[in-house]
Amino acid sequence: MKSLAEYEILAERAHGHLCAGQILGLRMALYGVRLLGIEDPEGADRKRLVTYVEIDRCATDAIPVVTGCRLGKRALKFRDFGKVAATFCDLRDGRAVRVAARESAKDRARQLHPEIENRNRQQMAAYREMTDEELFTAEWVRVSIGAEDLPGYKAPLVTCEECGERVNFRREVVREGRTLCRACAGERYYQPLA
Numbered sequence: 001m002k003s004l005a006e007y008e009i010l011a012e013r014a015h016g017h018l019c020a021g022q023i024l025g026l027r028m029a030l031y032g033v034r035l036l037g038i039e040d041p042e043g044a045d046r047k048r049l050v051t052y053v054e055i056d057r058c059a060t061d062a063i064p065v066v067t068g069c070r071l072g073k074r075a076l077k078f079r080d081f082g083k084v085a086a087t088f089c090d091l092r093d094g095r096a097v098r099v100a101a102r103e104s105a106k107d108r109a110r111q112l113h114p115e116i117e118n119r120n121r122q123q124m125a126a127y128r129e130m131t132d133e134e135l136f137t138a139e140w141v142r143v144s145i146g147a148e149d150l151p152g153y154k155a156p157l158v159t160c161e162e163c164g165e166r167v168n169f170r171r172e173v174v175r176e177g178r179t180l181c182r183a184c185a186g187e188r189y190y191q192p193l194a
């Protein structure tokens with residue numbers, strides 16, 4: 001594992017700026033990985049981890065910097081719960097731990113660094129220094145990951161009978177005997193203009 005300072009450089013590059021959310025996300029991932037006993041998430045242990053993130057904000061961008069779990073590798077899952085929390089799953093040992101940011105961390109940052117007026121900079125300084133327990137709650141959980149959601153899953157491609165587009169990973173649905181993509185089955189999030 002790298003030092004927090006080294007991860008900060010990588011996170012700044014990935015996210016576009018360094019902010020309190022980056023420090024928090026890095027610390028969250030380091031804590032989760034440590035609780036699981038994973039020592040080399042980007043190397044020898046790179047196939048062990050799947051991470052579920054619960055918010056699309058700054059902290060989420062920092063998590064793959066530590067875990068190596070990326071959306072395009074099917075190792076990063078997004079559940080939009082609007083919470084600064086993530087669950088780190090060890091596929092090898094079948095264990096998972098959910099780490100959530102404590103709301104009290106912001107107050108603690110104010111206590112630790114009253115001399116820093118800028119709230120973001122105040123939190124950045126404090127989030128580097130605070131203990132894992134001050135920053136986060138952690139609970140052991142069970143996560144049932146379907147075979148079709150795992151990295152490396154292979155299944156035959158299916159063609160939607162409505163639009164003709166190909167569907168991977170068993171995301172197709174069968175309606176009245178027809179095999180459809182989720183868009184044609186009614187889950188479309190966009191409206192065609194033509």
Ligand SMILES: [Zn+2]
Pocket residue numbers: 015017018019020021022058
């Ligand atoms: Zn940010």
Ligand SMILES: [Zn+2]
Pocket residue numbers: 160161162163164165180181182183184185
């Ligand atoms: Zn379709």
